């Protein structure tokens with residue numbers, strides 16, 4: 001059984017073409033800016049909510065997460081096979097960190113490939129090497145996060161060191177994997193001149209193996225979720241980056257010959 005918290009059909013930002021994205025529950029990181037805090041716990045979470053019914057508040061419950069058989073997930077994915085074929089799309093396994101359910105992810109990827117689907121894995125990179133080894137042959141594309149280059153600040157903002165993440169990226173590159181690096185753009189967290197220069201240097205060194213770089217602007221959309229989940233919100237003062245800043249940042253990355261997309 002796989003614990004998921006969402007399946008999004010007709011996704012257009014999680015890899016090429018039209019895709020279905022399966023969000024697996026559980027993540028070893030605790031990023032301050034996480035848009036999906038409901039994804040972090042490995043098990044389903046139930047919270048108390050209030051619903052408006054005929055103008056009156058009614059107490060209720062909402063559960064984030066459910067268990068599904070691999071076969072049922074594949075069946076759902078295959079419903080849109082026609083759209084994948086027409087658009088050059090496929091399926092993306094995201095999270096949370098999908099490698100938290102490593103054996104289940106292996107099964108899902110193998111079944112997807114047996115059905116001829118293009119596969120992508122959206123990962124924080126924070127997983128054991130052998131877990132990446134097991135999915136290398138069945139993953140057509142990795143969407144790989146790059147959050148902060150400074151190990152101490154990476155640990156402060158995500159809860160984990162970035163050494164393993166960089167080492168796994170190099171392992172994937174050395175073994176011929178296709179990678180899109182995804183950078184969350186968060187003013188006052190990872191947009192200083194020095195930090196941007198360090199990210200560019202990291203990517204430039206690996207340029208030949210990188211398909212694209214996606215700059216993902218921070219949004220404050222998740223604030224209400226933190227409140228409802230009774231989780232600590234650490235990004236009170238954070239600003240969203242404006243379009244002018246994003247365009248300038250894009251140009252800065254492009255100077256190194258990288259293919260850059262805002263959003264992605």
Ligand code: SF4
Pocket residue numbers: 027028029030031033034035036037039040095096097124
């Ligand atoms: S890696 Fe992604 S899912 Fe995990 S805490 Fe960070 S932003 Fe959230």
